[in-house]
């Protein structure tokens with residue numbers, strides 16, 4: 001057999017798939033949120049070899065509910081409150097489906113003109129909605145990890161102009177500075193660029209988890225005296241654990257003094273700037289050299305979509321542009337070829353889903369949804385503050401609330417583990433100043449006050465239950481059961497969601 005699936009069969013399956021998607025989304029609350037499985041169990045339900053002969057699509061489709069859904073952690077469930085919540089939305093889903101059908105590569109303008117031009121367009125819309133200056137030019141990557149990698153590569157290209165030709169051997173020891181709350185992707189970027197994670201210097205934060213400019217200044221002084229070469233500062237607008245916002249104006253002044261690249265990781269918190277009352281997070285942003293914002297974290301565009309804005313796009317080009325003959329432009333200079341701004345050649349048509357979302361919700365709709373998440377976060381904060389058995393663990397600025405039961409770390413871990421094993425809600429936890437905090441993230445358009453109230457009731461009930469138990473013994477038994485199920489990755493991020501594990505850790509862990 002050659003060719004594709006017959007058109008009529010395809011059409012019929014596509015209709016079924018559309019119904020499946022609508023049903024899944026419409027009845028998602030009936031699902032237990034977390035899969036009740038252990039690692040390897042799912043794999044064992046599949047044949048170890050690919051089929052020799054093709055199978056009817058309808059048969060594969062029938063296996064979706066039997067083989068795939070049982071292994072899903074339902075991020076789109078309105079009571080999924082881990083990480084930053086989920087950005088699944090109907091317009092985003094439709095955009096993804098159509099992008100899959102088109103399956104074009106946005107590597108050069110020629111390889112699909114609208115994929116390039118829509119990317120430029122939605123980046124312009126986003127920039128304007130967030131109040132950023134037109135001095136910044138955008139490019140879309142998959143994730144903030146990749147955006148930051150590119151920003152630091154561009155910064156390095158300026159500091160070591162020979163680097164792309166000769167590499168880093170024999171060059172200076174480059175240092176990058178970020179707070180003790182900065183995300184681990186910064187370390188990964190330095191690993192990838194060949195400078196090593198030891199050259200990410202962590203700067204102390206204040207009581208509200210914001211980078212201390214005086215500590216940054218002292219670290220720079222020390223490193224310069226030791227003959228090291230500072231490359232960039234990565235300030236964070238909306239840190240992973242607590243959504244704290246580093247003081248950009250003071251950090252920018254230090255960067256200017258030392259002629260350092262200022263990269264702002266606003267992957268999550270940049271979205272707040274869409275609210276007039278949230279613009280404060282971008283105070284000083286005009287001094288940044290690069291900014292990363294992830295609409296897949298809080299602007300309702302499904303994974304993946306990360307926007308990097310740079311003041312000098314030519315520096316990205318200087319670091320990355322290579323044009324083999326088969327990709328050479330026949331209209332030099334008149335077009336944007338996004339392949340020139342990064343390591344990737346083939347690029348997905350990500351702009352399409354953002355265009356669907358931004359149009360379907362409009363700026364007002366985006367604002368109202370983000371405002372609602374902030375309202376829910378403040379509501380949860382008020383519940384925590386008025387309950388003598390709990391305490392807030394960090395100030396609440398955005399859609400994330402960190403708090404803890406006034407009990408041991410083990411007890412707090414146990415609360416998270418028990419909630420997540422229940423399938424009725426899913427929350428996270430993190431470490432703050434060495435202590436465990438429960439972490440709730442609001443970001444899902446389906447989450448209502450009722451869902452939050454239910455989750456809070458569950459948390460209180462678990463806390464009360466655990467209070468009456470020997471928590472250390474319970475935690476030890478749970479850990480024993482979990483051992484051999486999944487490893488705990490660095491920085492406490494769990495590799496595999498499993499019901500017996502104590503919840504989904506997020507960032508931090510550098511302190």
Ligand code: PLP
Nearest residue numbers: 143144145183185238239240267
């Ligand atoms: N920056 C912050 C503040 C984050 O919280 C995260 C992930 O949670 C990242 C960057 C990395 O994002 P991505 O998964 O898009 O690489």
